[in-house]
């Protein structure tokens with residue numbers, strides 16, 4: 302396996318940005334060394350990558366409990382799911398809950414979406430005046446990539462790629478109002494006929510963004526097809542600020558491929574982390590050119606159980622239904638998982654969900670010696 306380039310000054314710059322503003326908990330990166338703890342039956346030591354590896358913002362997924370698990374498995378930086386700037390501005394209680402960040406999930410950034418420069422600026426000011434401190438939130442990211450019709454129909458998310466001048470005013474307003482760096486996450490373009498990521502990146506840089514994340518798909522593609530690494534490479538070479546490559550990082554090899562084909566300063570994983578926070582260990586092993594011993598089914602199921610416990614303690618037992626999809630992802634590919642999924646979908650409370658997963662783990666352990 303090729304060793305990834307580790308001496309990219311923009312990766313160092315990105316590490317610095319992510320460490321700023323009280324996010325001093327960004328862990329030191331391990332120099333090297335094979336990850337053999339698991340083979341020796343020990344809990345694996347947390348390792349880090351030569352470039353920052355970030356957990357993507359994901360609505361309905363990257364809550365506090367999940368962010369904590371990802372940090373534990375070696376992710377360098379997490380984001381809240383996207384939060385409505387106007388919801389925060391008008392003090393919507395549920396929206397405010399989305400930005401509650403504990404120490405164990407730091408360093409963490411808040412992602413905002415909105416299409417009104419003045420409201421964006423007021424929200425950023427209010428955020429730091431009333432809701433969080435600069436020690437809690439390392440970065441504010443502005444979502445200019447979400448493809449969901451309920452977002453784009455209001456002119457938010459990837460709809461802003463069709464209005465780069467307005468997008469620039471939003472970024473400028475946020476930069477002026479914010480005590481922490483502003484980053485922007487966007488796509489390849491609205492559709493194949495209007496690919497404009499390079500021009501958009503230059504606009505975001507000149508508007509004051511500190512770093513950019515590019516998902517190499519158009520809005521029209523939603524999540525289909527493959528992320529365009531050549532396009533991300535063009536963006537990387539067209540701006541002076543760090544660019545994070547995003548799209549289809551489902552393995553350590555895919556992370557290496559993204560790094561080598563684009564020269565990006567950092568990597569961001571989204572769907573690859575669903576039900577698999579261990580992906581951050583795999584990426585770190587691949588980038589550090591280390592052997593990797595995957596977790597046993599027992600370790601994966603123990604992690605799923607901890608996820609349920611943390612989730613329920615944060616959201617209350619009534620919210621357990623949101624954990625169903627996570628459990629389905631954790632058990633994917635395990636023998637008997639279809640039956641477990643069926644039962645999980647009809648269980649009635651968090652206690653029942655925990656009992657089902659515990660029984661599944663114990664059964665798998667006694668039959669398969671996992």
Ligand SMILES: Cc1cc2nc3c(=O)[nH]c(=O)nc-3n(C[C@H](O)[C@H](O)[C@H](O)COP(=O)(O)O)c2cc1C
Pocket residue numbers: 357358359360361362382383412444446447486516547548549550569570571572573
């Ligand atoms: C369920 C789900 C929710 C998402 N929510 C957000 C979000 O809140 N903000 C955002 O910028 N992107 C969001 N995304 C997009 C991801 O951050 C990421 O850009 C995209 O999934 C491509 O990365 P991947 O190929 O590693 O999944 C979401 C994606 C998924 C699958």
